[in-house]
Amino acid sequence: xxxxKPNFRHPALAKNEIGFSKRDYxxxxxxxxxxxxxxxxxxxxxxxxxxxxxxxxxxxxLSGIGCSSKTPTYFLGNSHGFNSVHGRMPSVATxxxxxNKDLIYLGVSGDGDTASIGMGQFVHAIRRNLNMVYIVMNxxxxxxxxxxxxxxxxxxxxxxxxxxxxxxxxxxxxxxxxLGAKFVARSFxxxxxxxxxxxxxxxxxxxxALIDVISPCVTFNNNAGSTKSYDYTRxxxxxxxxxxxxxxKSEITIDQLEGSTELIQMHDESYIRLNKLHPDWDPxxxxxxxxxxxxxxxxxxxxxxxxxxxTDSKDLHEILNTSDTALNALSAxxxxxxxxxxxxxxxxxx
Amino acid sequence: xxxTIKVNDLVIRFANVNGTGSASANNMFAKAVFRMGIPVTxxxxxxxxxxxxxxxxxxxxxxxxYLGRRDGVDIMIAVNAQSFxxxxxxxxxxxxxxxxxxxxxxxxxxxxxxxxxxIPMMQLCVQHFADPRQHMLMKNIxxxxxxxxxxxxxVKVFEQIIREQFAKKEKLIPGNLxxxxxxxxxxKENFNCPLPLRMESRDLCGNKILAEGNNACGLGAVYxxxxxxxWYPITPSTSVMNAFEKWCHKLRIDSKTGKKNFAxxxxxxxxxxxxxxxxxxxxxxxxxxxxxGPGVSLMSEFLGxxxxxxxxxxxxxxxxxxxxxxxxxxxxxxxxxxxxxxxxGDTKHILLFPSTPTECFDLTAKAFDLAERFQTAIxxxxxLDLGMNDHLCEPFQWDPSKKYDRGKVMTAAxxxxxxxxxxYLDIDGDGIPYRTIPGTHPTKGSFFTRGSSRxxxxxxxxxxDVYARNMNRLLKKWHTAxxxxxxxxxxxxxxxxxxxxxxxxxxxxxxxxxxDLLDLQGRxxxxxxxxxFPFPEEVKSFIDQHEKTYIIEQNRDAQMRSVLxxxxxxxxxxxxxxxxxxxxxxxxxxIVRCIQSEKSFIPQYEKLELAESLHS
Numbered sequence: 024x025x026x027x028k029p030n031f032r033h034p035a036l037a038k039n040e041i042g043f044s045k046r047d048y049x050x051x052x053x054x055x056x057x058x059x060x061x062x063x064x065x066x067x068x069x070x071x072x073x074x075x076x077x078x079x080x081x082x083x084x085l086s087g088i089g090c091s092s093k094t095p096t097y098f099l100g101n102s103h104g105f106n107s108v109h110g111r112m113p114s115v116a117t118x119x120x121x122x123n124k125d126l127i128y129l130g131v132s133g134d135g136d137t138a139s140i141g142m143g144q145f146v147h148a149i150r151r152n153l154n155m156v157y158i159v160m161n162x163x164x165x166x167x168x169x170x171x172x173x174x175x176x177x178x179x180x181x182x183x184x185x186x187x188x189x190x191x192x193x194x195x196x197x198x199x200x201x202l203g204a205k206f207v208a209r210s211f212x213x214x215x216x217x218x219x220x221x222x223x224x225x226x227x228x229x230x231x232a233l234i235d236v237i238s239p240c241v242t243f244n245n246n247a248g249s250t251k252s253y254d255y256t257r258x259x260x261x262x263x264x265x266x267x268x269x270x271x272k273s274e275i276t277i278d279q280l281e282g283s284t285e286l287i288q289m290h291d292e293s294y295i296r297l298n299k300l301h302p303d304w305d306p307x308x309x310x311x312x313x314x315x316x317x318x319x320x321x322x323x324x325x326x327x328x329x330x331x332x333x334t335d336s337k338d339l340h341e342i343l344n345t346s347d348t349a350l351n352a353l354s355a356x357x358x359x360x361x362x363x364x365x366x367x368x369x370x371x372x373x
Numbered sequence: 374x375x376x377t378i379k380v381n382d383l384v385i386r387f388a389n390v391n392g393t394g395s396a397s398a399n400n401m402f403a404k405a406v407f408r409m410g411i412p413v414t415x416x417x418x419x420x421x422x423x424x425x426x427x428x429x430x431x432x433x434x435x436x437x438x439y440l441g442r443r444d445g446v447d448i449m450i451a452v453n454a455q456s457f458x459x460x461x462x463x464x465x466x467x468x469x470x471x472x473x474x475x476x477x478x479x480x481x482x483x484x485x486x487x488x489x490x491x492i493p494m495m496q497l498c499v500q501h502f503a504d505p506r507q508h509m510l511m512k513n514i515x516x517x518x519x520x521x522x523x524x525x526x527x528v529k530v531f532e533q534i535i536r537e538q539f540a541k542k543e544k545l546i547p548g549n550l551x552x553x554x555x556x557x558x559x560x561k562e563n564f565n566c567p568l569p570l571r572m573e574s575r576d577l578c579g580n581k582i583l584a585e586g587n588n589a590c591g592l593g594a595v596y597x598x599x600x601x602x603x604w605y606p607i608t609p610s611t612s613v614m615n616a617f618e619k620w621c622h623k624l625r626i627d628s629k630t631g632k633k634n635f636a637x638x639x640x641x642x643x644x645x646x647x648x649x650x651x652x653x654x655x656x657x658x659x660x661x662x663x664x665x666g667p668g669v670s671l672m673s674e675f676l677g678x679x680x681x682x683x684x685x686x687x688x689x690x691x692x693x694x695x696x697x698x699x700x701x702x703x704x705x706x707x708x709x710x711x712x713x714x715x716x717x718g719d720t721k722h723i724l725l726f727p728s729t730p731t732e733c734f735d736l737t738a739k740a741f742d743l744a745e746r747f748q749t750a751i752x753x754x755x756x757l758d759l760g761m762n763d764h765l766c767e768p769f770q771w772d773p774s775k776k777y778d779r780g781k782v783m784t785a786a787x788x789x790x791x792x793x794x795x796x797y798l799d800i801d802g803d804g805i806p807y808r809t810i811p812g813t814h815p816t817k818g819s820f821f822t823r824g825s826s827r828x829x830x831x832x833x834x835x836x837x838d839v840y841a842r843n844m845n846r847l848l849k850k851w852h853t854a855x856x857x858x859x860x861x862x863x864x865x866x867x868x869x870x871x872x873x874x875x876x877x878x879x880x881x882x883x884x885x886x887x888x889d890l891l892d893l894q895g896r897x898x899x900x901x902x903x904x905x906f907p908f909p910e911e912v913k914s915f916i917d918q919h920e921k922t923y924i925i926e927q928n929r930d931a932q933m934r935s936v937l938x939x940x941x942x943x944x945x946x947x948x949x950x951x952x953x954x955x956x957x958x959x960x961x962x963x964i965v966r967c968i969q970s971e972k973s974f975i976p977q978y979e980k981l982e983l984a985e986s987l988h989s
Binding site (some may be wrong): 105106113115117118151343345353359361373 | 407408580581582583584592595596597598600601603624625627630631632633634635636637638640641642644645646647648649650651652653654655656657658660674675678768769770771772773776777809810811812813814815816819820821822823824825832833
């Protein structure tokens with residue numbers, strides 16, 4: 024059984040700068056449970072890409088295995104997708120990025136996929152500063168295998184079968200900052216107004232951009248006692264700031280600089296506009312970011328928003344000093360040294 | 374004791390201590406033989422250790438051009454106290470033992486049937502060189518000098534090699550030349566030079582080269598246009614990527630910008646290395662990795678994805694002894710089954726079997742064409758012996774008119790012109806579908822790559838019929854591949870011969886010699902060398918036309934025989950095995966003994982003394 028949406032486009036649908044309607048950024052019909060947080064994230068990705076006028080075919084979407092990793096089928100139907108093996112999306116993304124630095128890369132993963140089986144690859148993706156957006160759809164449990172606790176489940180959180188998780192949960196944002204990620208954010212699938220600008224800013228970031236999105240599992244982890252349920256998340260959420268991405272070429276007016284608003288310039292001269300909510304939070308200060316994450320955790324609060332940003336980011340290609348032309352676009356003439364060189368090499372073996 | 378003069382036919386073994394600089398001196402000896410125009414086969418026999426344990430370097434010199442190992446050591450340079458007792462035992466009767474006579478030889482090591490040549494190597498070095506590090510290094514050059522005199526070798530050749538070797542460290546040249554002379558002088562003054570075993574210059578090497586398989590694989594990848602290399606360190610494959618990197622730095626830096634036309638990533642593990650290869654290949658670059666058996670195990674999941682999702686990949690498997698860690702610095706051909714059927718479910722992978730460095734170069738380059746043509750993983754199966762030892766071989770060749778075969782990639786223009794694109798549609802009836810490279814066209818040709826079942830248009834499905842159709846197409850693709858694989862080399866095919874030998878990779882060297890030895894006994898055998906899996910049809914017809922075929926392999930379980938029986942439906946009675954799996958390269962004598970005794974299913978253990986000496 025395959026699922027497909029009709030191709031019909033209402034002529035009155037709004038179009039973006041490059042003539043695509045929002046429907047052009049959608050994918051196949053979701054097969055996730057009704058009410059799944061992941062579908063909200065897919066919708067946010069669609070909205071962000073539509074608003075940013077991204078050419079769908081210039082974006083590659085990659086994922087591992089799990090409910091979350093199914094979602095790339097459900098957005099950006101005109102983009103190439105790669106649903107790899109469990110926990111190994113970062114290495115596939117690394118190879119893809121090495122081959123063609125000119126595409127936009129969006130990785131989607133889950134908490135099992137990232138924090139357990141894929142932890143090794145996740146940390147190395149950060150370490151190598153791949154130029155990609157890495158979204159974790161984090162529900163603290165394994166949905167596809169019916170609700171086992173994942174490594175991000177909080178200590179003491181109660182799962183659907185009533186068992187209390189005895190182990191500490193892994194905080195992916197804290198880990199990301201610790202490992203040197205330059206763009207680290209957390210959001211909630213139920214908070215579109217926060218998530219969409221975060222995705223837009225992440226897409227602008229020239230390096231690894233991590234967004235950990237609390238995305239409750241309606242079927243297996245939305246019960247009383249779960250710390251990743253809708254109710255718990257809504258009750259304990261605390262935002263760092265309200266943010267907006269102000270695209271390159273838009274006018275920055277004086278009044279936007281007033282009050283608690285802060286502007287951070289991105290590499291392409293667009294801005295992130297921050298309306299600070301958290302009193303002692305400086306998004307550019309790693310220690311402050313880590314401290315606030317820990318403080319929030321100690322108060323059972325979920326700190327969301329852009330948690331840490333360093334605009335001085337050298338991505339994998341800069342680190343490796345690879346050619347300006349994408350490696351997959353180099354010609355045979357540029358790559359093959361030819362017969363004369365080979366004859367000289369032969370001579371060195373005599 | 375026999376004093377018959379033998380020219381250009383001997384086995385010399387150097388017994389050293391790992392980490393004492395003996396490798397470069399020993400290489401110098403082999404290179405000098407080669408430059409005298411005499412066929413030579415050097416083998417490194419080394420422990421899984423950095424420093425202090427016994428290491429050997431064995432050189433076979435063969436006027437007749439035999440390049441396999443030969444049993445029996447004629448001359449032992451025994452300069453390792455730790456292995457001395459076994460080294461003395463391992464010299465064949467009438468042979469020579471060269472030792473450091475700075476210390477008196479213990480009488481218990483005196484064998485009546487050996488010639489002893491004592492050279493006070495350390496004493497000479499202490500007298501002529503200042504610091505202790507030099508004493509240790511120059512000792513090696515002293516025995517090389519002594520050998521030059523004892524075997525009547527061309528001293529100018531050695532001097533030239535020293536000058537070349539230290540061209541970038543000129544300061545070291547005078548000392549090395551002096552040490553060489555010390556050895557020469559001492560041998561000439563104290564012994565009857567040359568020995569009855571001696572060398573004479575010939576012109577038997579033509580324009581051949583002396584090269585290593587791993588290096589050739591790395592170079593082959595450069596010529597094939599590989600731009601992405603990802604790997605995880607593992608003996609004996611590490612030098613493949615080292616070579617690729619070395620050649621890339623020489624040949625692939627953009628002269629205007631100084632930027633690299635390649636990317637090499639040392640992965641966090643073998644899983645990631647293969648993941649990167651798939652990601653890069655999916656995105657249109659030529660990418661590869663190199664590993665050994667344990668790495669193949671870890672890469673298996675991705676190899677299955679490569680097969681099922683039809684993503685090109687090139688893997689160089691430098692085999693070593695398994696299972697598990699086995700003997701990591703010893704050779705074997707024991708990943709055949711693991712590579713052929715790597716991963717779960719019904720999977721098969723294309724394997725190539727080079728047996729010389731020249732073929733390592735050619736078949737590595739070819740692997741990239743095949744990977745893109747068949748959109749699947751190609752595994753180049755070499756082994757430690759081929760990868761890490763020098764081999765006398767034909768020079769590397771490249772046809773300048775050659776075009777890379779990028780396979781069936783649909784372009785933006787083709788998509789635009791309305792060509793039907795279905796990622797897994799068999800449009801041409803050969804089982805090979807068309808793919809598009811991400812980013813090709815704004816509205817056409819995008820597809821979803823996944824390891825789950827899908828229909829011809831890459832849409833997820835659990836429809837059993839669709840799944841079965843896809844699996845059958847993959848099998849059709851496999852049969853198409855069999856027709857385009859490198860053909861086996863038919864070395865001898867005479868109708869009157871009822872028996873044959875079949876071999877692959879480094880077993881070829883000894884197998885060729887064994888057929889000559891069997892000829893002398895009036896037992897003529899046909900011979901075929903395998904180069905690829907899936908097997909081209911010539912393989913089955915060759916086996917069919919013989920009453921009995923001996924398959925020579927370096928593993929315990931006759932892995933290639935299993936694959937032949939399984940894939941070609943051959944009756945087990947027709948296939949006999951000659952198996953060696955002690956970690957040393959197989960020898961012709963051993964093959965002959967197995968065939969003569971018809972004990973080919975019972976591995977012979979009598980020649981394991983070298984391996985045993987490691988544990989003594």
